[in-house]
Amino acid sequence: QKEVEQNSGPLSVPEGAIASLNCTYSDRGSQSFFWYRQYSGKSPELIMSIYSNGDKEDGRFTAQLNKASQYVSLLIRDSQPSDSATYLCAVTDNDMRFGAGTRLTVKP
Amino acid sequence: NAGVTQTPKFRILKIGQSMTLQCTQDMNHNYMYWYRQDPGMGLKLIYYSVGAGITDKGEVPNGYNVSRSTTEDFPLRLELAAPSQTSVYFCASRGGASSSGANVLTFGAGSRLTVL
Numbered sequence: 235q236k237e238v239e240q241n242s243g244p245l246s247v248p249e250g251a252i253a254s255l256n257c258t259y260s261d262r263g264s265q266s267f268f269w270y271r272q273y274s275g276k277s278p279e280l281i282m283s284i285y286s287n288g289d290k291e292d293g294r295f296t297a298q299l300n301k302a303s304q305y306v307s308l309l310i311r312d313s314q315p316s317d318s319a320t321y322l323c324a325v326t327d328n329d330m331r332f333g334a335g336t337r338l339t340v341k342p
Numbered sequence: 343n344a345g346v347t348q349t350p351k352f353r354i355l356k357i358g359q360s361m362t363l364q365c366t367q368d369m370n371h372n373y374m375y376w377y378r379q380d381p382g383m384g385l386k387l388i389y390y391s392v393g394a395g396i397t398d399k400g401e402v403p404n405g406y407n408v409s410r411s412t413t414e415d416f417p418l419r420l421e422l423a424a425p426s427q428t429s430v431y432f433c434a435s436r437g438g439a440s441s442s443g444a445n446v447l448t449f450g451a452g453s454r455l456t457v458l
Contacts, residue, residue: 268447328373328390330434333384
């Protein structure tokens with residue numbers, strides 16, 4: 235059974251702080267890794283995709299991938315109240331499986 | 343420029359009834375997926391398809407069936423609805439599985455199903 239696990243939440247950080255979200259996966263054959271953000275009552279939307287070991291930065295977001303440790307993370311710098319949402323880690327080969335999500339609250 | 347269209351948006355079923363959730367995409371995507379999301383939880387993969395005529399089970403396929411007769415359509419059938427199938431259902435599609443922009447999922451708006 236392919237598993238995708240995320241660090242348990244909820245996570246609360248003050249405005250301007252760094253939020254750190256973590257995800258591990260069980261299938262070593264996984265090739266692509268994604269972070270999605272989901273606001274309450276809405277569909278998930280893509281934040282970051284990462285395919286190679288190392289860091290990938292996009293604005294205030296940095297994704298980190300370590301295939302040897304089967305670990306992918308998302309850092310959100312200068313967190314804003316608008317970042318308050320549930321963050322979903324997704325891992326794929328042909329199927330696309332999601333973790334349970336981490337609910338992030340950024341307090342003003 | 344519709345993307346992924348799901349119908350209906352809301353539906354209430356009685357226990358034992360059957361229904362089909364419709365999903366259509368106009369992006370010529372090969373890969374299509376059905377997920378369910380229970381309150382406060384992540385997305386659970388029900389079924390997926392890598393092309394017309396090909397379907398495969400995901401994590402939670404019991405109580406559901408799918409078909410993929412065309413590239414555009416991927417309907418999800420619920421037989422003998424049970425209260426445990428009360429959930430929000432999302433359909434999604436992507437162009438391919440390689441490490442490229444085509445790999446990204448496009449989601450429908452979701453279908454909220456209640457079984458009483």
